[in-house]
Amino acid sequence: MHVRVKATGKTMHVARDSSTELMLAAGLIEEIKPEPPKPGTAVWSLTNPAAEGSEYSHLTIRAACDVCAQKIWGSPRPNMADVNKLVFWHCGKGERPPAHVAAEYVKAGGGLPFPKGQGANHQPEPKYSESVLDMNNHGRTTKIEGVGR
DSSP states (O other): EEEEETTOOOOOOOOOOOOHHHHHHTTTTEEEEOOOOOOOEEEEEEOOOOOOGGGSOOOEEEEOTTTTOOOEOOOOOSSSSHHHHHHHETTTTTEOOOHHHHHHHHTTOSSSOOTTTTTOOOOOOOOOOSSSEEEGGGGGGEOOOTOOO
């Protein structure tokens, strides 16, 4: 921990142990809390791996933060309402694509359409089976009540 000696103003790193706790309680030293990092600002762009020869991707909106190293890619329907549902959560805050990136994405026609019945921010319902792999049962399949349809 980082502390300041009150009598001299000198700062130093010390181990957090019983002696340090006693000096803190006696008011001889004070802990110096580190400054929290400032939240980053997302860098938004459009990327089209298909134009670079990849057959597995399409036009997407991309966001990245240099502070927390989070990244996302999204391909909502090409209309402003769905593009504005895209939120990039990083550094404890959520950011939406800036207007110029959203407009460029919509103008370009967006990425591939979602399968019927799905849209932006929609995760398909998971498929259930009659049996579930029970990891605490050494990999043996176990029937669990209430699971299955």
